[in-house]
Amino acid sequence: MSARNRELLALIPASLLVTVGFAAVFIQEDDLISDTSLTYGGVFLGLCFVAHLIIRFTLPDADPYLFPLVALLACFGLVMIFRIDEDLARDQAQWFVIGLIVFAATILLLRKDYRVLERYRYTIALVGIVLLLLPRVPGIGAQVNGAYLGIELGPISFQPAELSKICIIIFLASYLRDTRQVLVQGARRFAGITLPPLRHLMPLLVVWGAAMVLLVFIRDLGSSLMFFGAFLAIIYIATDRLSFVLIGLGMFGLGAWFFANTVSHVANRIDAWQHPFDDQLYDAVGGSYQIAQSLFAQADGGVAGAGFGQALIETPTGAPILPAAQTDLIYALITNELGLFGAAGVLVVYLLVTERGMRIAMLAQDSFSTLLAAGLAAVFALQVFVIVGGVTKLIPLTGVTLPFISYGGSSIVANFLLVALLLLISDRARREAQGR
Amino acid sequence: MNGPIFRVFVVIVGLFALLVAWTSRWTVFDAEALRDNTKNRRELLQEQKIDRGPIKDRDGNLLARSVPGPQETYDRRYPNDPLFPHAVGYSYIDRGQAGLERFYSDQLSGDHGEITSLLDQVLSRKREGDELRTNLDPGAQRVALQALNGRKGAVVVMEPKTGKVRVMASVPGYDQNAIRNSDEFRRLNNDPDSPLLNRTTQALYPPGSTFKVVTATAALDSGEFTPDSTLDGDSGKVISGVPLANSGGQDFGNISLTTALTNSVNTVWAQVAVKLGKDTMKRYMERFGFGEDPPIDLPADEKAPSGEYRKGRVLSPTSTYVDVGRMAIGQDKLLVTPLQMATVAATVANDGVRMKPWLMSRITDPDGRTREDGEPQEEARVMSESAAKQLQEMMGNVVREGTGTAAALSGIEVGGKTGTAEIDPRQDLNQPWFIGFAPLDNPKYAIAVTVERSVGGQGGTVAAPVAQQVLQELLG
Numbered sequence: 001m002s003a004r005n006r007e008l009l010a011l012i013p014a015s016l017l018v019t020v021g022f023a024a025v026f027i028q029e030d031d032l033i034s035d036t037s038l039t040y041g042g043v044f045l046g047l048c049f050v051a052h053l054i055i056r057f058t059l060p061d062a063d064p065y066l067f068p069l070v071a072l073l074a075c076f077g078l079v080m081i082f083r084i085d086e087d088l089a090r091d092q093a094q095w096f097v098i099g100l101i102v103f104a105a106t107i108l109l110l111r112k113d114y115r116v117l118e119r120y121r122y123t124i125a126l127v128g129i130v131l132l133l134l135p136r137v138p139g140i141g142a143q144v145n146g147a148y149l150g151i152e153l154g155p156i157s158f159q160p161a162e163l164s165k166i167c168i169i170i171f172l173a174s175y176l177r178d179t180r181q182v183l184v185q186g187a188r189r190f191a192g193i194t195l196p197p198l199r200h201l202m203p204l205l206v207v208w209g210a211a212m213v214l215l216v217f218i219r220d221l222g223s224s225l226m227f228f229g230a231f232l233a234i235i236y237i238a239t240d241r242l243s244f245v246l247i248g249l250g251m252f253g254l255g256a257w258f259f260a261n262t263v264s265h266v267a268n269r270i271d272a273w274q275h276p277f278d279d280q281l282y283d284a285v286g287g288s289y290q291i292a293q294s295l296f297a298q299a300d301g302g303v304a305g306a307g308f309g310q311a312l313i314e315t316p317t318g319a320p321i322l323p324a325a326q327t328d329l330i331y332a333l334i335t336n337e338l339g340l341f342g343a344a345g346v347l348v349v350y351l352l353v354t355e356r357g358m359r360i361a362m363l364a365q366d367s368f369s370t371l372l373a374a375g376l377a378a379v380f381a382l383q384v385f386v387i388v389g390g391v392t393k394l395i396p397l398t399g400v401t402l403p404f405i406s407y408g409g410s411s412i413v414a415n416f417l418l419v420a421l422l423l424l425i426s427d428r429a430r431r432e433a434q435g436r
Numbered sequence: 437m438n439g440p441i442f443r444v445f446v447v448i449v450g451l452f453a454l455l456v457a458w459t460s461r462w463t464v465f466d467a468e469a470l471r472d473n474t475k476n477r478r479e480l481l482q483e484q485k486i487d488r489g490p491i492k493d494r495d496g497n498l499l500a501r502s503v504p505g506p507q508e509t510y511d512r513r514y515p516n517d518p519l520f521p522h523a524v525g526y527s528y529i530d531r532g533q534a535g536l537e538r539f540y541s542d543q544l545s546g547d548h549g550e551i552t553s554l555l556d557q558v559l560s561r562k563r564e565g566d567e568l569r570t571n572l573d574p575g576a577q578r579v580a581l582q583a584l585n586g587r588k589g590a591v592v593v594m595e596p597k598t599g600k601v602r603v604m605a606s607v608p609g610y611d612q613n614a615i616r617n618s619d620e621f622r623r624l625n626n627d628p629d630s631p632l633l634n635r636t637t638q639a640l641y642p643p644g645s646t647f648k649v650v651t652a653t654a655a656l657d658s659g660e661f662t663p664d665s666t667l668d669g670d671s672g673k674v675i676s677g678v679p680l681a682n683s684g685g686q687d688f689g690n691i692s693l694t695t696a697l698t699n700s701v702n703t704v705w706a707q708v709a710v711k712l713g714k715d716t717m718k719r720y721m722e723r724f725g726f727g728e729d730p731p732i733d734l735p736a737d738e739k740a741p742s743g744e745y746r747k748g749r750v751l752s753p754t755s756t757y758v759d760v761g762r763m764a765i766g767q768d769k770l771l772v773t774p775l776q777m778a779t780v781a782a783t784v785a786n787d788g789v790r791m792k793p794w795l796m797s798r799i800t801d802p803d804g805r806t807r808e809d810g811e812p813q814e815e816a817r818v819m820s821e822s823a824a825k826q827l828q829e830m831m832g833n834v835v836r837e838g839t840g841t842a843a844a845l846s847g848i849e850v851g852g853k854t855g856t857a858e859i860d861p862r863q864d865l866n867q868p869w870f871i872g873f874a875p876l877d878n879p880k881y882a883i884a885v886t887v888e889r890s891v892g893g894q895g896g897t898v899a900a901p902v903a904q905q906v907l908q909e910l911l912g
Contacts, residue, residue, distance in 0.1 A: 233447075237440040277475060292475060298462035299470035300478055312478055321478065340463040344456050351452050358445045362438045374441050381448045385455065392458035 003064040003430075004056045010068035011052065014075045015045050021079030024308045044078060044093065047100055054104045058111050059427035061434070066356045066426070070404060070419050073349055074412075077405030080334065083309050084326050088407055095409040099416035106420040114424045118174040118368055128167030129210060131160035136217050148218045149399050161214075161223050162401070162414035165230070165379050166421070172207070172231060173371035176238040180367065184239050207231050208248070212255045219265045221256070222386040222398025228252050230379035237374050238367075273396035290323050291390075291397050294332040297322050298392070305339030326407040328399055331391045346405070347388070354381040357422055363429040373425045376418050480529045484509045488544045489565030491524055491536060493572045494602075494797060499524045500537065500612075502565070512537075514612035519577045522634035523570070523604040523734075523795055526612045531621055535634070536795060538735045540568050543799050543807065566807055569798045571600035579909040580605040583902040589887035590635040591906060592778035596873060596882045598812040599782070599791030601732065603883075603906065606635035637730060637739040640771035641886055644855030644895065645700045645839075646869045647766035649780055649831070652697060654720040655708045656826055657788075657819035663694045663826050673703040675761035680706055683856075697830045698838030700854065702765045709764030717760055718753040723818040724783060725790060727752070730775050731815060732793040742772035766855055778884035781871040784831065785851070785879030788824035790815045832876045835900075840870060842900035848911055849876035852903065854895030864892045870899035874907045881910050 001009075022041045048071045055062055074096065082089035110116070117124065135141040135148035142150040142157065150159050176183075211231070214224035232248045260266050272281050272288035276295065281288040300306055311333055312321045325333045335343040357377025364370040383400055390397035401411035462470065470476060487510050491500040499520055502510040512527050525535015533541055542548075546563040573593070580591040584607045593603035610631040614620040624632050633639060655661035669688030672679045682688070682702050688695070696704035709717055721727065726743045727750055729736060744751040744758050746769055751757055762768040775793065783790040792813040799808040819827070831851035834840040839854040852872025859865040869886045873879040883906060885899040893899075 233444045237437050237444060240437070240440045277473065282475060295462050295466075295470055296473070296476045296478055298459065299467040299476075302463050302467055312481055315477075315481055321481065335459060335463060340456075340460055343459050343463075347452055347455055351449065354448055355445065358441055361441050367437070370437050370441070374437075374444065378444060378448070381451070385448075385451045388455045389451075389458070392455060392462060394454060394458045 002060075003062065004052075004060060007055065007064040007068060008052060010065055011048055011071055014048060014068060014071040017072060018044050018075040018079065021075065021308075022082065024079075040078075040082065040089070040093070044075065044096070047096060048075075051100055051103065054107060055423060058107050059423050061430040062423040062427040063356055063360055063430070066353065066360075066419060066422060069349055069353045069356065070415075073346075073353070073404040076346070077330075077402075077407075080330060080405065081326055081407050084313060084333070088326055091409075092407055092412075095412045098409065099412040102413050103416040103420045106417055107424060110421075110424055114421065114428075115366075115368055117170050118177070121171050121174040124167045125171035128164045128171065131164040131167065132210065132214060132218065134160045149220055149223070156409075159401070159408065159410040161218070161220075162410045163417075165223075165227060165383070166376070166414060166418055168207070168210075168227060169230060169234070169375040169379055170372065172234050173368055173375050176234060176371055177367040180238040183244075184241065208251055208255075211252065212259070216259055216263055219263070220398050220400075221266060221269060221396050222390055222400050224256075225252075225395070226379060226382045226386045226400060229382045229385075230375055233378035233382075234371055234375040237361075238371055269396045269398075273393065276393065290329065291393055293320075293322050294329050294391050294397070295393060297329070297332040297336040301336040301339045301343075303340045305335070305337050305342055308337050311336035327401060328387070328397065328406075329391055330402055330406050331388050334405075347384070350381065350384045350403075353377075360422055360426040360429060363433055364425055365429060365432045369425045369429060373422055376422055380415070380418060483545060484529050486510065486545045486563050487565055488512065488527065489546070489567045489802070491544070491568045491570065493520070493570055493574050495574060496569075497574055499570070499572070500527075516611075516613070518609060518611055518613075519574055519581070520570075520572050520604060521609045521612050522606045522632075522636070523572060523601075524612065525738075526615045528616055530618070531615050534632075534738065535734065536568060536570065539733055540796065540799070544568060548807075564802045566802070567800045568796060569800070570795050571595075571602055571797045571810070572604065572795065573602040573910070576603045576906055576909050577605055580902070580906045581607065581609075583905040584887070587887050588629065588635075588889070589885070590639065590774040591902060592636045592774050592884045593906060593910065594778050594782045594791075594793055594882050596782040596785035596791070596879050599793045600797065600810070601793050601795050602881070602910070604634075604636050604795070606633070606639075634734070634738055635888075636774045637732060637734060638773065639888075640740055640742070640745065640773060641867050641869075641888070642857035642859075643766040643770060643772040643777060644857035644867060644869050645702075645766055646777055646780070646853050646855035646871045646884075646895070647770060647772070648697060648700065648705045648764070649784060649827070649853050649871065650720060650724060650726075651705050651709050651712075651717070651764040652693065652827055652830065653724075653784070653819050653823065654712050654716050655693065657720070657823040658712060658716055660712060660716075661693055661708060663830055664692050666690045666692050667696070667704045667707050669696060669701045669704045671703060673707065675703075675706045675710065676759045680761065694830050694833060697853070698833045700834075700839050705764050706761035710761045714754040714758060714760050717764065720818065721753055723790070723816045724780055725776060725815065726772075730773065730779065730793060732775060733795050733810075739775070740773055742770075742776040744769045745771045766857060774884045774886050777869065777871045777886075778882055781852070781873050781884060782882035783818050784824055784827050785873035785882045786824075787821045788817055788819040790818050828873075828876060828879075831872065835872065839894075839896040840872065840900050842896055843870055843872055843904045843907070845874065845904060845908055845911065848874055848907075850874040850904075850907065851876045851879070852900070854900060856893070856895045859889055865889045866891075866893050868893040868895040868898040870895050870903045872903060872907075874911060881907060883907060 018041050081092050134151045140151045142152045150157050211224045211228040232245050236245045276288040276292040313325045314320050354377050361370045361373035387400045387402050389395040401408050403415045488502045503513050505511040525537040527533045527537040543566045546565045580603050591605040594601050608629050608631040669691040671682040671685045671687050688701050728741050729739045741750050759768045763770050792815050794810040796810040800806050828851050835843050835850045835852045840852045843850050843852050855869030857867040868890050871884045873882040883903050885902045887898050890898050
C-alpha cells in the first residue's frame with residue numbers, strides 16, 4: 001500500500017474521535033445531537049482531508065503517520081475546547097484553517113528544496129531573537145501571570161515564542177552542520193573535561209545567553225528550559241559529546257539558580273511550586289492557587305476519570321475552579337475527565353509524534369536535514385514536557401501551550417509549520433532512501 | 437548521528453515516563469489526601485448540584501426539601517414553623533450537616549456506592565436523591581412542645597413493639613433556615629441555652645427515681661425478689677456507710693416492692709441493689725443499653741451513652757467509685773439521656789424485649805421503589821416476659837395510686853414512674869421526670885419526659901402532666 005493510502009486509513013481514528021467526541025459533548029449538554037455538532041465534525045474532517053490531498057500531491061513520499069497523529073491530537077483538542085466553551089471552539093477551528101493555510105503555503109514554497117533556509121540562517125536567527133523580545137516592547141507586550149509571553153496588536157494576541165522556537169532550531173541546525181566537525185576535532189581536553197574551541201563556542205554561548213534572557217526578561221522558566229533543552233539535544237546529536245551537554249546543563253543550572261535567587265518573579269514561581277498549599281502563596285495574585293487547583297482536578301479524575309464533560313471548571317457563581325482550563329491547565333482537565341489512562345494515552349500520542357520526527361531525522365541523508373528534524377522533534381517533545389511537567393508539579397508551572405490541544409492561534413500556526421517542515425524533510429529523505 | 441538521536445529519544449521517553457509517574461501520583465497515590473485537603477472545595481460544589489431528596493414526617497408532610505438555586509444548584513429549605521429541628525438537622529454547604537440530614541446524607545444525595553455512580557456516569561444520568569420518610573408524628577410533637585411550654589427539656593415517644601420514634605421534642609429549638617446565616621449560626625452556637633443541642637439524645641441528666649425501674653427489673657428477673665417481697669422502708673437506712681433518707685423523711689415500715697415503687701421509697705430500692713450487687717446491676721443496665729451510644733439512626737456525635745460518669749467518662753457499674761445503693765435510686769454519679777429512659781419504659785412495655793429506636797421508616801428512590809425499610813429490630817431480651825408483666829403491673833399502680841397520678845388518662849390505664857432529681861437544693865432546683873407507657877394492658881406508646889432546672893418541680897407535678905397530654909393526643 002502506498003504511503004498516502006496508509007495515511008488516509010490512519011486518519012480513521014481521528015475521524016471517529018471527532019464524531020464520538022462531539023456527540024458526547026452534545027449528549028452531555030443538550031440531550032440531543034444538534035446540527036452544529038455535525039457541522040463541526042464534518043468541517044473538521046473536511047479540513048483533514050484537504051490537508052491529506054495537499055500532502056498527496058506535493059509530498060507523495062512523506063511519512064504516512066505523522067499527519068494522522070497530529071490530526072488525532074488536533075481533533076481531541078478541539079473536542080476538549082468545545083466542551084469548555086463553544087465560542088472558543090469556533091475561534092480555534094478558524095485558527096485551524098489558518099494553520100492549514102500556513103501548512104500548505106510552507107510546503108508549496110519549500111517543496112523544491114527546503115535547504116534554502118540555510119542561506120538565511122542569520123536572518124532567521126535574528127527574527128527568532130527579536131520575536132522573543134517583542135513581549136517586552138512597551139505598547140504591544142502583554143504580561144500574563146507575571147510572565148511576558150504574548151504580544152497584543154489590536155484584537156490579535158500572539159505568543160511569539162512559539163514561532164521563535166522554530167527559527168532558533170533552523171539556525172542551530174544550519175550552524176552546527178558547518179561547525180560540528182570543528183567542534184569535535186578542535187576540542188581540547190582540559191582538567192579532564194573536553195572543551196570545544198572557544199571561537200566556535202561563541203554562537204553557542206549566545207544561545208545560552210538567549211535562554212538566560214528568556215529567564216530574566218520574559219520571566220518564563222518553562223520556555224527557557226524548552227529552548228535550552230532543544231539546544232542541548234541538537235548539539236549532542238551534532239557532536240556526540242556528552243561533555244558538551246553536561247557543561248551546558250551546568251551553565252543553565254547555574255544561571256537558573258542565580259536568577260531564582262535574585263529575580264523575585266522567578267523566586268515566587270519556585271515557592272509556589274514547592275508549597276502549593278501555603279495559605280499566603282495560595283491567596284497571592286499569581287500565587288499557587290492555579291497549581292493547587294490543577295492537582296485537585298487530577299485527584300478528582302483518578303484512574304478512570306470523572307467522565308467526559310463531568311469536570312468542574314467554574315463555581316456556580318462563575319469563579320474559576322480550574323483557571324486557564326483551555327490553555328495552561330488543559331492537561332489537568334483531560335486528567336480530570338479521562339483519568340490517568342486518558343492522560344497517559346495523550347502522552348503516548350505525543351511520544352509517537354516525537355518518534356516519527358526522530359525516525360525522519362535518522363532517515364535523512366544530509367546533516368542539515370537530520371539536525372533540523374531531530375531539533376524540531378526535540379523541541380516539540382520538550383514543550384509537552386514543560387507544560388505537562390508544570391501542570392503535574394514536576395517542575396514549576398509556566399505558560400507554554402500543549403501543542404495542538406491548548407487553545408491559542410500562534411501555537412496552532414507554529415506547530416503546523418513545524419509539522420510541514422518535518423514532512424518536507426521526510427519526503428526528501430524517503431525518496432532518497434528509495435534511490436529515486 | 438543515528439546513535440545520539442536514538443539516545444536523545446530514550447531520554448525523551450524517560451522524561452515522558454516521569455510525566456506519567458507524576459500524573460499517577462496525583463490521580464492515585466496522593467488522590468485521597470488531595471480530596472481531603474481543606475482548600476479543595478470540589479466535593480462541596482459537586483454536592484450543591486445534587487437535588488437532595490425530601491425528608492417527610494409519618495403523615496407525608498415535608499420536613500426538608502431542596503429548591504433550585506442559581507446555576508443548577510440546589511438549596512435546602514425547612515418548614516418555617518420547625519417541629520423537628522433536632523431530629524431532621526440541616527444540610528448547608530458552608531455549615532455542614534446535622535441530624536438525619538447527616539446520617540442519611542448518602543441516600544438523600546443519591547450516592548449508592550461506586551458501581552451505581554459509575555453506571556450513572558456512563559449513562560450520564562443525573563444523580564437524584566432518595567426520599568426519607570420518618571416515623572415522626574407532627575400532631576403528638578406539637579402537643580409535646582406546647583406542654584413543655586418553653587421550659588427547657590425533652591420528650592421522647594417510642595412504639596414499644598417496633599422501636600419507631602414518634603416524638604423527639606427538645607426545647608429550646610431553632611429555625612433550621614436561619615443556620616444559613618453565619619452570624620445567626622454563631623449566635624446559636626454560643627447561646628447559653630444550647631438550642632442546637634438535641635436534648636433527647638445528647639443531654640445527660642440525673643434520672644432520679646425513674647431509674648428504680650431498672651433496679652426493679654434486676655430484682656424481679658434475677659429471681660432474688662418478687663413484687664411481694666418485703667423490706668424495711670424506714671428513712672435513714674445506712675447505705676455505703678451514710679444514712680439515706682426517703683423523700684420527705686417518711687418512714688414506711690415493712691413494705692412490698694410494689695408499694696415501694698408506688699411510693700418511690702428510696703431505702704427499699706437501695707437495699708435491693710446492695711443485695712443484688714454491682715455485677716447484677718451491671719448486667720441489667722447493659723441489657724437496657726446503658727454504657728453505649730443509643731442505637732438510634734443519628735450521627736454518633738449527636739448522642740451520648742448513659743451511665744455512671746466520672747471526669748466526663750462512663751464508668752462501669754462495678755467500679756469502686758460506684759455507690760450501688762444510691763445508683764439504684766438514680767443518684768450517685770448517674771447521668772442519662774431522655775431517649776435511654778424512654779427505651780427503659782418501652783422495654784418493660786414490650787414484655788422485656790428492647791427494640792432498636794428508629795427515626796427512619798422508609799427510604800424510596802425517585803421512582804418510588806423502596807430502598808431501605810426501618811424494620812423492627814430486636815436489640816436485647818432484657819428480662820423474662822413474666823418479670824416484665826409484673827413490672828408493668830407495679831408501674832400501673834404508680835399512676836393509679838402513687839406518685840404518678842397526674843399522668844392518668846380517663847378510660848385508659850397508664851403505667852409509669854416519676855422521678856425528681858435534686859440539682860441544687862439551696863435554690864430548690866430539681867430535674868423532674870416521668871417515664872411510662874399506655875395502654876397498660878396492651879402498650880402502644882412508651883414515653884419519657886424531663887424538664888431542666890425546674891424550681892421546686894416534682895416528677896409527679898411537672899413531668900407527669902406533660903406525658904398525660906402527649907399520651908392523650910396519641911390515644912385519644
